[in-house]
Structures are given as structure tokens and as C-alpha cells.
Amino acid sequence: MKKHFTTMRLGLITSLLFMTSMLFAQTKISGKISDGSTKEPLIGVSIAVKGKVIGTISDTKGAFALTTSTPTPFTLVVSSVGYNTQEILVDGSKSNFNITLSEQSIMGQEVVISASRVEQSIMKSPVSIEKMDIRAIQNTPSATFYDGLKNLKGVEVSTQSLTFSSVNTRGFNSNGNVRMVQLIDGMDNQAPGLNFSVGNIVGISELDLESAELLPGAASALYGPNALNGILLMNSKSPFLYQGLSASVKTGVMNEKNRSVATTGYYDASFRYAKAFNNKIAFKVNFSYLKADDWQANDFRDQSFLNGSNFNGTRDNNFAYNGVNTYGDETNVNMYGGLFGNGIPGNGANGTSAILGAIATFVYPANIPGIGGKSLVQLSGQTPKQIFDAIIPGQTNANISRIGYNERDLASYGTTSIKFNGAVHYRINDNVEAIAQASWGNGTTLYTGADRYSIKNFSLGQYKLEVKGSNFFVRAYTTQERSGDAYATGTLGSLVNEAWKPSTAWYPQYFGTFAQSALTNYATIFAGALGQGLAPSAAVTAASASTQGQFGAYHTAARTLADAGRLTPSSANWNATLDNVKSLPIPRGAKFNDKSNLYAIEGMYNLSQAFNNVVDVIIGANYRTYSLNSGGTLFATQQANADGSSNPNAKEFTISEFGAYTQLAKDFFDKKFKLSGSLRYDKNENFAGQFTPRISGVFSPTSDHNFRLSYQTGFRIPTTQDQYIDLLTPQARLIGGLPLFNDRYQLSGKSYIYNSVLANPTDPTKWQVYNRKEYKPERVGSWEVGYKGLISKKLFVDAYYYTSTFTNFAISQVVVKPDPAIAGRVQPYSLPTNAEKDIKAEGWAVGLDYAFPKGFNLGGNVSHNVLSDNGGLTSGQLQYNTPAYRFNASFGNRNVGKTGFGFNVVWRYQESFVWQSSFASPAVNTLQQGNIPAFSTLDAQVSKKVSSIKSIVKIGGTNILGKSYITSWGNPTVGSMFYIGIAFDELLNK
Numbered sequence: 009m010k011k012h013f014t015t016m017r018l019g020l021i022t023s024l025l026f027m028t029s030m031l032f033a034q035t036k037i038s039g040k041i042s043d044g045s046t047k048e049p050l051i052g053v054s055i056a057v058k059g060k061v062i063g064t065i066s067d068t069k070g071a072f073a074l075t076t077s078t079p080t081p082f083t084l085v086v087s088s089v090g091y092n093t094q095e096i097l098v099d100g101s102k103s104n105f106n107i108t109l110s111e112q113s114i115m116g117q118e119v120v121i122s123a124s125r126v127e128q129s130i131m132k133s134p135v136s137i138e139k140m141d142i143r144a145i146q147n148t149p150s151a152t153f154y155d156g157l158k159n160l161k162g163v164e165v166s167t168q169s170l171t172f173s174s175v176n177t178r179g180f181n182s183n184g185n186v187r188m189v190q191l192i193d194g195m196d197n198q199a200p201g202l203n204f205s206v207g208n209i210v211g212i213s214e215l216d217l218e219s220a221e222l223l224p225g226a227a228s229a230l231y232g233p234n235a236l237n238g239i240l241l242m243n244s245k246s247p248f249l250y251q252g253l254s255a256s257v258k259t260g261v262m263n264e265k266n267r268s269v270a271t272t273g274y275y276d277a278s279f280r281y282a283k284a285f286n287n288k289i290a291f292k293v294n295f296s297y298l299k300a301d302d303w304q305a306n307d308f309r310d311q312s313f314l315n316g317s318n319f320n321g322t323r324d325n326n327f328a329y330n331g332v333n334t335y336g337d338e339t340n341v342n343m344y345g346g347l348f349g350n351g352i353p354g355n356g357a358n359g360t361s362a363i364l365g366a367i368a369t370f371v372y373p374a375n376i377p378g379i380g381g382k383s384l385v386q387l388s389g390q391t392p393k394q395i396f397d398a399i400i401p402g403q404t405n406a407n408i409s410r411i412g413y414n415e416r417d418l419a420s421y422g423t424t425s426i427k428f429n430g431a432v433h434y435r436i437n438d439n440v441e442a443i444a445q446a447s448w449g450n451g452t453t454l455y456t457g458a459d460r461y462s463i464k465n466f467s468l469g470q471y472k473l474e475v476k477g478s479n480f481f482v483r484a485y486t487t488q489e490r491s492g493d494a495y496a497t498g499t500l501g502s503l504v505n506e507a508w509k510p511s512t513a514w515y516p517q518y519f520g521t522f523a524q525s526a527l528t529n530y531a532t533i534f535a536g537a538l539g540q541g542l543a544p545s546a547a548v549t550a551a552s553a554s555t556q557g558q559f560g561a562y563h564t565a566a567r568t569l570a571d572a573g574r575l576t577p578s579s580a581n582w583n584a585t586l587d588n589v590k591s592l593p594i595p596r597g598a599k600f601n602d603k604s605n606l607y608a609i610e611g612m613y614n615l616s617q618a619f620n621n622v623v624d625v626i627i628g629a630n631y632r633t634y635s636l637n638s639g640g641t642l643f644a645t646q647q648a649n650a651d652g653s654s655n656p657n658a659k660e661f662t663i664s665e666f667g668a669y670t671q672l673a674k675d676f677f678d679k680k681f682k683l684s685g686s687l688r689y690d691k692n693e694n695f696a697g698q699f700t701p702r703i704s705g706v707f708s709p710t711s712d713h714n715f716r717l718s719y720q721t722g723f724r725i726p727t728t729q730d731q732y733i734d735l736l737t738p739q740a741r742l743i744g745g746l747p748l749f750n751d752r753y754q755l756s757g758k759s760y761i762y763n764s765v766l767a768n769p770t771d772p773t774k775w776q777v778y779n780r781k782e783y784k785p786e787r788v789g790s791w792e793v794g795y796k797g798l799i800s801k802k803l804f805v806d807a808y809y810y811t812s813t814f815t816n817f818a819i820s821q822v823v824v825k826p827d828p829a830i831a832g833r834v835q836p837y838s839l840p841t842n843a844e845k846d847i848k849a850e851g852w853a854v855g856l857d858y859a860f861p862k863g864f865n866l867g868g869n870v871s872h873n874v875l876s877d878n879g880g881l882t883s884g885q886l887q888y889n890t891p892a893y894r895f896n897a898s899f900g901n902r903n904v905g906k907t908g909f910g911f912n913v914v915w916r917y918q919e920s921f922v923w924q925s926s927f928a929s930p931a932v933n934t935l936q937q938g939n940i941p942a943f944s945t946l947d948a949q950v951s952k953k954v955s956s957i958k959s960i961v962k963i964g965g966t967n968i969l970g971k972s973y974i975t976s977w978g979n980p981t982v983g984s985m986f987y988i989g990i991a992f993d994e995l996l997n998k
Contacts, residue, residue: 035080037098038073039105041066043997050088050109052995054249058083058095059478062438064287065249068995074287078438089142090902131714131796134684134704135227136808136853138163140220147902147912149947149964151258151276151987153217154208157240159896159914161806161855161869162224167975167982169453170262170302170423172207172463177224177238178812179849179873181889182925183456183976186727187237189227193244193445194481194610195470199489200634201604201642203234203727209425210449210468211242213296215254215280215991216429218245225810226722226790229686229702232630232667233725236788247282247290247433252994255279258962262300264972264983268416272301274987278427287435294429302423302454303980305415307332313931314340315405327563328407330929332978333460335501337412338929341515343522344406360396363523367392370531379538384531387538388548398552399526401559408518408563410511413501417577418586420462425451436475443474450492456978458737458926459499461600465492479614486607491600495590499737500598503589508575521566530555593641595736601639604728608632624673624684634663634728644734644748652752654734661732665692665725682706690723694731694746695785698723712798717791724786726818730840740822740836745783755823755837756780762822762836778823784816784842806855806869811876814847819885820926845879847886862905868897889976891921891942908953917944923977932977943973958996963988 041053049070056063057078066072076082080100087093091109130137138160140153148156157175158165164181166174174185190197190205192212197205205211220242227235258276278296310321312330323329328340344360367384374380379387384395400406431445450467454460472485505511533554537547575582593601610630619625636643640656647658673684683705691697704718726745734749735742743749750756756779764776794808821841824834851873858866875888900912920942924933932938949964965986967973972981 034075034077035082035098035100035103036073036075037084037103037105038071039107041070041072041086041107041109044108044110046998047108048998050091051997052250052252053086053088053091053109056085056087056249057438058085060438061435061441061477062287063248064284065251065995076438131711131798132682132706132708133796134682134706134716135718135720136162136224136792136794136806136810138222138224142218143902145214145217145220146960146991147900147910147949147951149912149914149949150966151260151274151964151985152208153214153220154211155966157220157222158916159898160222161896162851162853162871162873162894163222164890164894165975166979167303168456168979169207170300171209171298171425171451172453172455174204174207175222175238175240176890177222178810178851179875179888179890180237180886181976182887183927183979185237186234187724189231189235189239191231191239191241192447192470193242193472194474194483195472195485196487196606196608197470198487198606199468199604200487200606201489201491201602201636201638201728203729206453206455206463206466206468209451209453209463210427210466212244212447213278213280213294213427213429215256215278215296216244216292216294218243218250225792225812226700226702226720226788228690228700228722229688229720230628230669230671232669232688232690233665233692233698233723233785236722236724236786244429244431245280245282245292247292247431248284248287248435250292250995251282251284251290253279253281254991254993254995256989256991258987258989260985260987262303262983262985263970264303264981266306266972266981267301267304267983268421269301274300274985276989289435290433292429292431294427296425296427298423298425300423302419302421303982304421305333305419305454305456305460305978305980307974307978307981308334308414311929311932311937312340312407312409313929313935313937314407319937323411327567328409330409331412331414333415334412335415335418335460335498336505337409338498338502339511340407340409341519342407343519344400344402362520363400363527364392364396366523366527367395370527372531372535376535379535384534387544388534388551389544390548395527395530398548399530399555400523401556408515410505410514411567411571411574413504413577415460415497418462418497418500418504419454419460420452420464421454423452425449425453440475440477443472443476445472445474446470454497454980456925456927456976458742460497460927460978461494462497463491463494466490466494467492479617480612482609482611484609486605489602489604489606491602493590494600494602495598496594496600497598499594500586500589503598504575504585507585507589508573509570514570518566518570521569522562525562525565526555526559529558593639595641599641601641603637603639604643605635605637606632607635622674625670627668627670629666629668631666632664636660636662636728636732642735643728643732644744644752648752652754653736663693663728663731665690667691680708682708690725692725692785695725698785698787712801714796716794716796720790720792722788722790724818726783726785726840730818740838743837743839745840747780749839750780753825753837755825759823759825759837762824765824765834781841783840786818786842787815789813789815802859804855804857804859807853809850809852811850812848814849817843817847817879817881817886819843819881843879843881843885845881846877847875847879847881848877849888850874850876863901863903864899865901866899868895870895885924887924889921889923889925891919891940894918903953908955910951910953911949913946913948915944915946918942925977927978938977940974940976943971945969945971945973953996955996955998957992958994959990959992960996961988961990 041050051068053066055072062076064074084096092112145153150156162177164176166183168183176185184204186204222240224238227239231239256278260274261271262274263271276298280294282292284290308331309319310329311332312328314328315326317326330337370384372379427449429447434442448469452464467490469488474483530551534547534551537550589597593599612628615625640654643660645654645658645660647655649655667690669688671686675682685703688700700721702720706716708714731744733742733744759778760775768774790812792810797805822838824836826834853871855869871894873890895917898914902910922936923938923940928938945967946969947966951962953960967984970984972983
């Protein structure tokens with residue numbers, strides 16, 4: 009027994025020694041890499057062991073050396089931007105390699121990971137995908153890579169600011185798009201309190217961006233909630249593979265004729281430094297800074313449509329004028345009925361009774377012969393109501409509003425963007441790498457939602473720990489949002505008016521002045537007519553005609569008196585009042601106070617090796633928590649006041665959700681057909697669980713021709729605001745769709761659908777009672793057929809057609825609840841709900857790229873998106889917000905005649921379309937008048953590689969023809985930009 013034990017022990021020790029020797033066995037390889045045509049050494053070329061995390065790069069002489077514990081045989085993958093990737097077998101017979109790389113000239117060779125979460129050729133992707141690699145980023149004529157996204161096939165961009173654009177695909181575009189997910193190095197880049205990405209203002213530095221991949225359409229099967237219309241993945245550069253110092257400086261001018269100052273400067277600078285030590289540990293640091301005066305929103309068309317006006321209305325011909333980009337003039341009063349608050353029946357103190365009383369008690373002075381001591385009602389034979397109708401404009405043209413302020417007087421147009429990023433990478437062994445990463449950004453920009461928001465000194469921090477290998481990853485990260493000094497610009501305009509003189513005083517003063525002037529004139533003319541011997545009926549006619557003929561003068565007198573001493577941007581108390589209102593949190597002031605956080609952990613494992621790679625299998629899961637914190641200014645608190653409103657001293661809510669997925673893929677028919685399918689389950693604590701499947705097939709009769717068919721699903725968990733917002737605005741109280749709010753404000757069965765009230769303002773018997781129904785996540789199912797092909801090695805074709813069906817489509821609903829304390833007054837509530845019927849959309853896109861001799865490339869794409877079934881809803885509810893056709897065309901050459909000169913010219917065009925949003929007035933939405941005119945732009949750039957200083961000089965311009973345009977309702981007018989920049993990279997090849 010003892011001998012047997014000794015034998016076992018010796019065997020175990022021998023095995024451990026063998027395993028240890030295998031574990032620490034080292035293979036050393038070295039070599040030199042050069043350009044196949046020029047024979048010059050290539051710097052910064054990546055040399056990696058296939059299927060491992062170990063790798064290195066070539067030095068300034070093109071030389072490399074790599075030590076790995078991976079046993080031979082193994083494969084080296086040699087790659088560099090602009091060159092064809094090579095795979096070299098290392099079998100132990102050779103340790104030194106001289107490698108030459110040829111310039112990449114065949115299109116469609118890009119490798120992507122976003123379509124299936126594993127590396128694959130873009131040609132064989134099972135779904136539509138667009139990619140910007142380093143070369144495309146360098147050659148875009150746009151001032152930034154993020155602006156260059158608008159040149160991709162099927163992509164729509166809504167420009168709300170110089171630094172804040174919302175990216176969308178396949179319809180239902182919006183500002184602050186919540187149906188599109190944006191990931192940076194796997195981290196969801198949304199602001200937790202907003203649930204959408206704030207463009208790239210606090211995102212990734214262009215110097216650190218390796219690639220951007222965009223998947224149009226539903227992508228929830230692999231990426232979870234909210235990837236309903238697409239997903240944008242931005243991947244940064246590894247400090248192991250991209251080392252050294254790089255820096256960029258760009259300056260230029262922005263011009264748009266309608267700005268306060270038409271031409272202003274633009275400044276953008278950034279640097280990146282990365283260093284690796286012994287291919288074991290590496291770090292990188294990034295910094296970028298941008299400064300400019302923003303594009304300005306200066307649409308002053310009248311969108312009230314009151315008093316018989318249209319877009320041609322002005323303050324002179326429409327006393328209820330409400331400019332698109334003027335703020336403080338949104339509320340209106342109807343003088344005839346004393347209706348206060350955007351025309352909602354019964355909202356506010358009724359001045360009618362006061363003037364009726366004045367008419368009823370009007371008595372002529374005793375010293376007037378014949379009529380002294382007699383009342384106007386007695387002499388005229390008219391009732392007080394008849395006289396009232398004669399001296400007050402009719403109900404359809406008796407609306408008045410306060411004078412507002414232009415956006416340029418209220419908004420923070422000094423745009424800035426500061427970004428810091430740092431990461432440390434540690435290779436635990438050849439198979440596993442650990443990463444600690446921190447990113448922080450701060451900036452000032454503008455965003456268009458229900459209001460125009462000045463996002464001033466807004467900051468967002470993302471902090472991540474990740475362990476990853478060639479077949480797995482586990483990451484945990486947090487996103488920390490801080491609203492800084494952000495404020496609602498439109499609300500600011502209204503509250504500045506209120507701070508100077510409350511509307512409860514201003515409107516009665518206006519109304520009283522008008523009515524007093526009108527009544528005095530009516531009585532005077534009536535008395536004079538009687539004195540001239542006219543019959544009372546003729547005297548009434550004369551008095552009425554005279555009074556109505558002077559309505560304009562009475563309006564002017566009333567506004568002059570009510571606005572006497574009004575604050576103006578040049579007045580002494582302007583800045584003090586402005587600063588005070590901006591410092592107070594909503595609803596008392598205009599300031600945001602949001603410090604919400606997101607905490608997330610997720611992981612994925614590729615099990616394909618366990619199945620001998622006969623079947624590709626991946627599994628993954630995630631968990632995240634939103635911690636809401638707005639100080640009671642934006643979100644509901646867990647305790648409420650007696651009236652149902654949130655108690656600002658109470659704690660706000662947290663939201664937890666988790667998900668898990670699996671994907672299987674298998675090749676058939678000698679790898680000519682690949683079938684893949686995935687299934688995901690997600691559960692949010694406030695909503696029922698969601699299953700999202702995806703199945704796709706790719707048929708590749710040859711490597712150059714690939715046909716695909718897929719069915720994809722997606723869903724959108726209602727945003728944190730759609731769940732828990734509780735915000736009183738001048739228009740309505742905005743509340744979430746959860747049962748919590750129905751209970752707190754006692755709406756179900758005790759309030760009415762606003763549209764029914766609006767249609768029957770004087771007949772409450774026709775008002776439709778509101779009864780709450782369950783609020784559900786929005787879902788979509790989409791079929792897509794597509795083709796990617798390379799014809800004669802010169803023409804790259806990418807085309808697709810899709811049709812999508814939306815279920816539980818999210819819409820906004822307004823209900824009004826009578827105020828029991830004040831007869832005739834109602835409180836409006838705006839809340840999210842679901843459409844009862846399905847919504848259907850369809851579209852197609854075609855992209856063509858042709859490679860001419862000597863490096864010239866001509867490309868173009870067209871996309872078509874339409875709403876095929878609106879489910880019986882009005883356009884104002886659907887907010888499709890997408891042009892039917894968009895066109896892009898480009899022509900360029902990266903290196904003309906091997907001179908180092910390059911150029912690129914891009915032309916874009918989109919048709920006119922109708923935009924609906926919460927920012928547009930109800931009249932604009934209901935009448936579908938929010939037309940966004942068609943526009944086209946021409947962008948161009950010329951570059952020169954200066955090898956002696958390892959730099960590329962770039963001169964370019966966007967919208968160089970100077971045709972100003974807007975992308976959505978209320979957004980700024982975009983003009984032209986011209987810039988010059990220089991980018992330095994110490995590892996730049998000649």
C-alpha cells in the first residue's frame with residue numbers, strides 16, 4: 009500500500025513538473041517587416057499570436073521580437089492599416105522572419121465583431137453593418153469622425169449643437185435618440201438620467217479610436233434593451249498595438265449669416281501617448297479639448313397658429329405670437345373666456361365676470377344731459393353679455409401671449425468639450441489580459457427635447473475593470489452623470505418673465521387695460537350718437553364699429569402698460585435675474601440637478617472549442633442598476649406630498665435589470681452556407697420579462713458573393729424618465745407611466761383625455777374618461793434580405809431590404825384632471841402609454857463603391873425609409889421624423905500618384921420631411937406643419953503626408969457652398985466650417 013502511494017506521488021510530481029515545463033516553455037521569434045513595393049521598413053505593424061492576447065509591434069526600423077509560451081505550431085497574424093493581413097505558420101523550424109506586406113486594394117476585406125460578437129468578415133456578416141476604420145476616419149472631410157457618420161449608408165443625424173448630434177437608422181428619428189445604443193469599449197455611453205448618449209461630447213478621442221461599427225435595425229438579441237433602431241460600437245486602440253506619441257491640432261472658422269456674430273473661430277487639440285513594457289504591461293493616456301461658438305437656433309416663425317395666424321405671424325399681426333426659438337411666449341390667454349395656459353379650457357382666473365360686472369354697473373355721470381345717472385345697459389337695450397361681445401375680440405382671435413426672449417439671449421453658446429482617458433493593460437499570460445480604464449468628460453452644448461436645454465458644464469465619468477481572453481470577457485463598470493450648471497433654456501425665458509412680473513398679474517393688467525379702453529370708447533361713442541339724435545340701435549352699431557376698429561390700438565396700449573419696465577437683455581437687472589433663475593432647481597427655477605449613476609456587470613464566453621468548432625456557441629449575461637438622484641427636481645421620490653407631488657427630501661428610486669443570451673452558428677455545404685440563431689431574455693423589475701430571438705442565414709457561393717436573410721427582434725425598456733419622471737412644466741406635469749403615478753395623482757376614472765376636452769371645450773358630457781392601461785416595453789420584429797458582393801475585384805455592392813413591425817409602440821398621452829379647489833380649472837398631465845395597434849415601416853438601401861486605377865475611388869449610396877402602416881395614429885403621435893430618400897456620393901484618393909497628397913469629396917442630399925416632437929407646438933404637430941426643408945451639402949478635404957516630421961496636414965471644409973440648413977424642428981441652423989489641421993504620429997510610416 010505504501011509502495012503504491014509512493015508510486016502515485018512520484019507520478020503526480022512528474023506530471024506537475026511536465027506541466028510546469030510546458031507552462032513556462034518559451035518560443036522566441038523575431039523578424040523585420042517592410043513594404044512590399046517600396047521595401048521600406050514598416051513601423052507599428054501588429055504581430056499577434058492567433059487566438060491569444062499576446063502580441064507586439066514593429067519598431068522604428070521595422071524589427072520585432074516576441075516571446076510566447078504558446079506551444080508550436082501556432083499562427084502569427086501580421087496586420088497594419090492599409091495593408092493586407094498575413095498569417096504565418098510558426099512550427100519551430102524557423103524563428104526569424106522577413107515579412108513584406110502589400111497594400112490593401114480589394115474592398116470588403118474588413119473584419120468586424122459587432123454583428124455576432126465574434127470576429128468575422130464584413131462580407132459574411134449575417135446582418136447589415138457599416139464600418140469606419142482608421143483610414144476612413146483619417147479621410148473623412150468632416151471636422152470630426154462623429155460628424156462623418158452621416159456619410160454612412162442609411163444613417164440619419166439630427167444636429168442639435170456643434171458637439172451634440174443624435175445618430176439614428178430606419179425611421180423614428182429623434183433628438184436624444186433612446187432607440188439607438190452607443191457603446192465605447194463595451195460600455196453603454198448613455199447618460200443614466202437621460203437614457204441616451206450625449207453625442208460624443210464626453211465620448212472617445214479621435215486619436216484613440218480604432219474603429220466604429222454601426223448596425224442598423226434591431227440588435228437586442230445580442231446587445232439587450234433599447235437597441236431597437238440600431239447600435240453604434242466604438243473601439244479604442246490597444247496600448248500594446250498602438251504605441252508612441254500622437255497629437256493633433258485643428259483650427260478654423262464657422263460661418264452662418266444669421267448668427268449673432270456670423271464668423272467665429274473653432275479650436276480642437278488632442279494628444280495620445282501609449283507605452284508597452286516587455287509585452288506584459290502597457291498604458292495609455294488621452295486628452296482632447298474643443299472650443300467654439302455654437303450654431304444658433306434662430307427660427308422665429310410663429311408656431312402658435314392662433315388668431316387666424318400661420319407661420320407668417322409676427323408680434324405685430326398676431327398678439328398670441330409664439331416663435332419657434334423664442335421662449336416665454338408659449339403660454340397664452342384667451343381674452344374672451346379668460347382661458348389661461350396654452351388654451352386649455354378653464355385653466356386660470358376668469359376675467360370675464362369682472363368686465364361683465366363693470367358693464368352691468370356702468371352709469372353715466374349725472375351732469376350729462378339726457379342720459380346722466382342712467383346705465384349703459386338700460387340705454388342701449390343690450391345685455392352685459394351683448395356689450396361684452398362687442399368690445400372684446402371674438403373667441404377665435406382674442407388670444408394673447410407675453411413677449412418672449414430669443415434663444416441667443418438665454419442659451420450658453422460657448423461650446424466646450426474636455427475629455428480625459430487613461431488605461432492600464434496587463435497580460436496575465438498569453439491567454440488573458442486585465443484592463444483598468446477610466447474616462448471622464450466635461451462640456452457645454454445644447455440639446456432639443458421638450459425644451460431647448462443648455463447642457464452647461466455637464467460631465468460624465470465611466471470607470472471599468474475588465475478581464476478578457478480570446479474567447480471570453482468579464483467587465484464591470486459604472487457611469488456617473490453630473491448635470492453641472494445645465495438648465496432648461498425655454499423654461500428660463502418663461503421664469504425670467506415671471507420673476508419680473510407674474511403672469512397672474514400681467515394678464516389681468518393687460519386684459520383690464522384693454523377692456524377699460526374699449527368700454528370707455530363704446531360708452532362715449534354710444535352717448536355721442538344718442539346726442540346726435542340716432543336711435544339706440546343705431547347708436548349701438550356705431551359704438552360697436554368704432555370700438556372694434558380700434559382693437560389694434562387697445563392691444564398696443566395694453567401691452568405697453570403691462571410691459572412697462574420689462575427686463576431686456578440690455579437692462580440693468582437682466583444678468584442678476586438670469587443668474588438667479590438659472591441657479592434655482594426646476595420647477596422653481598431652470599436648473600437641472602441630476603447626479604444619477606449606472607452600475608453594470610456583464611460577461612461572455614465562447615464555447616466553440618468545447619464543440620471542436622463544429623458548432624460556434626457563445627453565451628453571455630449582464631446585470632445593471634440605475635440609481636436615480638435628481639434631488640427631487642426631475643424624478644419621483646419614494647415619498648410624496650399630500651397632493652401627490654414628490655417630496656424633495658425623500659430618497660429616489662433605483663431600477664434593476666438583468667439579461668442572458670446564447671448564440672449558435674454552424675456551417676453547411678462545405679462552408680457555403682452559415683446558419684446562426686440567438687435567443688436572449690431580459691427582465692426589468694418594473695416590467696414583464698422579454699424574449700428576443702434572432703435567426704439568420706448567409707449563403708456564399710463564392711468568397712465574393714454573399715446573400716443573407718435574417719429575422720431580428722428588439723425591445724426598448726421605457727427610459728428612466730418614462731418610468732419615474734415627475735416634473736411640473738408650464739405646459740403640463742410630466743409623469744412616468746408606472747402605476748405609482750396613477751395612484752398618487754388619482755387619475756384613472758377621475759381625469760379626461762385631453763383631445764376629447766379640446767374637441768368639446770364647453771360640453772363636459774362629451775369628455776372621455778381616462779382609465780389607465782398597463783404600460784409595456786416597446787418591441788419590434790424585422791425581416792431583412794441583403795447582398796454583399798465584389799464584382800471583378802473593383803465594384804463593391806452592399807444592398808438590403810427590410811420590413812419592421814412595432815408592437816406596444818410608445819406614444820405620449822395628455823389627460824386633464826379638474827381642480828376641486830377652483831371651479832373650471834384643470835391640471836394637465838402628460839404621460840407615456842402604448843399604441844393599441846401595430847406600426848409598420850419598411851425600407852431599402854444600396855451602396856456602391858468602385859475602385860479606379862491608381863487609387864481613385866468613387867462611392868455612393870441611397871437609402872429609402874417609409875412608414876407603411878401608422879396603426880391609426882396621427883403623425884404627431886408617431887414622430888417618424890425621417891426623409892423618404894437620402895443620398896451620399898464620394899470621390900477620393902488617399903495617395904495621388906504616390907506623392908503623399910490625398911483628397912476626398914462628399915456630397916449629401918436628403919428630401920424634405922415632416923418632424924413632430926414635444927418641442928413643436930401642438931398645432932404644428934396636429935396639422936403636420938413641422939416641415940424640414942430638403943437640403944444638400946458638399947464637404948471636401950485635401951491632405952498631405954509629410955514624412956520628415958511624421959505628420960499629416962489636412963485642409964478641409966463642410967457645407968462649403970454655404971447653404972444653411974436645419975435637421976429637425978427647433979434645432980440650430982447649420983452653416984459652413986473651414987479648417988486646417990496637423991496630426992503627428994511618431995510611428996507614422998513613410
